[in-house]
Amino acid sequence: MNFKVTILGSSSASPTINRFQTAHAINIHERFFLIDCGEGAQTQMIRNNINFARINHIFITHLHGDHIFGLYGLLSTLSLYNRTHELHIYGFSMLEYILNDFLKYFGNEFKYEIIFHAVNVRQNKVIYEDKNITVETIPLKHRVPCCGYLFKEKVPKLNIRKEMIERYKLSLSEITQIKEGCDLICEDGSIIPNEKLAYRPYIPRSYAFCSDTKYSKKIADIVKNVDLLYHEATFASESLKMAKQTGHSTTVQAAETAKQAKVKKLIIGHFSSRYKDLSQLLNEARNVFPETYLAKENDVYEIKQERFKG
Amino acid sequence: MNFKVTILGSSSASPTINRFQTAHAINIHERFFLIDCGEGAQTQMIRNNINFARINHIFITHLHGDHIFGLYGLLSTLSLYNRTHELHIYGFSMLEYILNDFLKYFGNEFKYEIIFHAVNVRQNKVIYEDKNITVETIPLKHRVPCCGYLFKEKVPKLNIRKEMIERYKLSLSEITQIKEGCDLICEDGSIIPNEKLAYRPYIPRSYAFCSDTKYSKKIADIVKNVDLLYHEATFASESLKMAKQTGHSTTVQAAETAKQAKVKKLIIGHFSSRYKDLSQLLNEARNVFPETYLAKENDVYEIKQERFKG
Numbered sequence: 066m067n068f069k070v071t072i073l074g075s076s077s078a079s080p081t082i083n084r085f086q087t088a089h090a091i092n093i094h095e096r097f098f099l100i101d102c103g104e105g106a107q108t109q110m111i112r113n114n115i116n117f118a119r120i121n122h123i124f125i126t127h128l129h130g131d132h133i134f135g136l137y138g139l140l141s142t143l144s145l146y147n148r149t150h151e152l153h154i155y156g157f158s159m160l161e162y163i164l165n166d167f168l169k170y171f172g173n174e175f176k177y178e179i180i181f182h183a184v185n186v187r188q189n190k191v192i193y194e195d196k197n198i199t200v201e202t203i204p205l206k207h208r209v210p211c212c213g214y215l216f217k218e219k220v221p222k223l224n225i226r227k228e229m230i231e232r233y234k235l236s237l238s239e240i241t242q243i244k245e246g247c248d249l250i251c252e253d254g255s256i257i258p259n260e261k262l263a264y265r266p267y268i269p270r271s272y273a274f275c276s277d278t279k280y281s282k283k284i285a286d287i288v289k290n291v292d293l294l295y296h297e298a299t300f301a302s303e304s305l306k307m308a309k310q311t312g313h314s315t316t317v318q319a320a321e322t323a324k325q326a327k328v329k330k331l332i333i334g335h336f337s338s339r340y341k342d343l344s345q346l347l348n349e350a351r352n353v354f355p356e357t358y359l360a361k362e363n364d365v366y367e368i369k370q371e372r373f374k375g
Numbered sequence: 376m377n378f379k380v381t382i383l384g385s386s387s388a389s390p391t392i393n394r395f396q397t398a399h400a401i402n403i404h405e406r407f408f409l410i411d412c413g414e415g416a417q418t419q420m421i422r423n424n425i426n427f428a429r430i431n432h433i434f435i436t437h438l439h440g441d442h443i444f445g446l447y448g449l450l451s452t453l454s455l456y457n458r459t460h461e462l463h464i465y466g467f468s469m470l471e472y473i474l475n476d477f478l479k480y481f482g483n484e485f486k487y488e489i490i491f492h493a494v495n496v497r498q499n500k501v502i503y504e505d506k507n508i509t510v511e512t513i514p515l516k517h518r519v520p521c522c523g524y525l526f527k528e529k530v531p532k533l534n535i536r537k538e539m540i541e542r543y544k545l546s547l548s549e550i551t552q553i554k555e556g557c558d559l560i561c562e563d564g565s566i567i568p569n570e571k572l573a574y575r576p577y578i579p580r581s582y583a584f585c586s587d588t589k590y591s592k593k594i595a596d597i598v599k600n601v602d603l604l605y606h607e608a609t610f611a612s613e614s615l616k617m618a619k620q621t622g623h624s625t626t627v628q629a630a631e632t633a634k635q636a637k638v639k640k641l642i643i644g645h646f647s648s649r650y651k652d653l654s655q656l657l658n659e660a661r662n663v664f665p666e667t668y669l670a671k672e673n674d675v676y677e678i679k680q681e682r683f684k685g
Contacts, residue, residue, distance in 0.1 A: 078451075078452075078455050079417075079452045079455055079456075080417060080418045080421065080448075080452075081421065082418075082421050082422055085418070086448075104414055104415060104417075104418075104445070104447075104448040105414060105415050105418060107389075107390060107414075108390045108392075108395070108414075108415065111390065111391065111392050112392055128480070130447060130448060130451040130481055131448075131451075134444075134447045134448045134451070135414070137414075137440060137444045137447065138390075138396075138414040138440060138441075138444045141388075141440040141441075141444070142388075142389045142390075145388050145389055146389075159480070162480075163480055166476045166480075170438070170469070170472075170473055170476075171440055
């Protein structure tokens, strides 16, 4: 069961010769999601063999052009591909007006409906749920209303330990109850605890996306222990003042959040176009949080399933 | 004195793995112009070392997304680069509303003014002029109001033949008059014709851009004898019916226009994403008009200056 993040763009406000603007595509159990949609996101998805006709949910962090100007082309191409099924877009309330203005000029031939979901960017709240995952907002601190998104796999259903069926001659109804978490009460009145009879097949995985934001202590509380954290690091640590002024983070600040939150892995991105060579940025972050990686176009981060121990 | 066309995108409605959407950048005497602005045009200009801060005039053929969705990012990046001087945009009247809606959401921090010029797409008319060139509209036949643009170098001023200054002991005022086209009247009453005394330093060059359009006989009349014609060829000739239905041209139709107009060179482009290999398209067009070339991202067509003969 997949849990894969594909980096479509790693640049900040202006693109560079080889860096596109922000967009991440996520495949969880063969359901596809998009976070942010910078210019060129559709081309990047084509390059990465991501069938964007299968994306049904797009999450937008904030309404700066470098995070949404790819929407126009993507939505139009979906229409060209004869899409008829609904597309859900989540974001700050003003996005609805932007989309409506877009549709007014370019949506005449669309045969699919765009369903807009306004999110409260100041609240940490589940805004999407399906049988496998939940998506929560992460309040961020930027120059305009902005939130990140936390994708969490749900705790998987219990699997029965096959040898126990035989040992305790379990009936179908007993198996169903055990799968729901019940202990087994034997005929002699003894109790077999559920964990001896069943197990969770894997540990739920999680991915948090935080762009764009000043350093904020509160982020670490929400992204605590995630497997993979993407956190913007627009500037090197020497540009702390510039970062504060523009509502962004430095490498060290991104790494501090990862460290405080005890995440497994950190990806930094949203690099200012002033940095041709990103090694300084990587080194600075790794000094604080060694498991740091640079967001790079077309890189895929797969979070592997792990079994519960014991 | 430059006259260069850089192909930024050769794809039609949907981009492909290696084809961007329509945009051509033009450098005439170190003045930069942009025709159409498909998604990714700014990235393509960065790749081609085109300093888009120097573009002051953008010409839009029509209001389909694949020809304008790159405007949003480009206009925003120009603001980020602290542009303060005016930018002129030419296009069908509705573009003004689209731009105003864009500025309403994203233009708050712009320090430069966008001056919009509505063009009459049904008329062949000079809509721009500076000391070196004129730009004319070319009425096209598409599903929505659409025109091409014809860039023509002006006839250059006369240069005096240096040896004549000596031979006829020309005064400064005589030189000025000869440069304005006058003959020389000698003291003995004899007349030296102007062409013996002066010459045009080069033949004016021209470039015509025709996308998107059905085949139209009238186009050839307007683009007669141009040095370089770009004409869309969305489809191979076998898809003539589809071309007609969608308001596009086939390879053969584009080549027919080039042949009728007796242009020097034809570039075909705006290829449907169905064509992975473009050699069929090229061959079909070359059968009708041998001097045909495929539009390819980052190709530069330079029209060299040529002297008048005699």
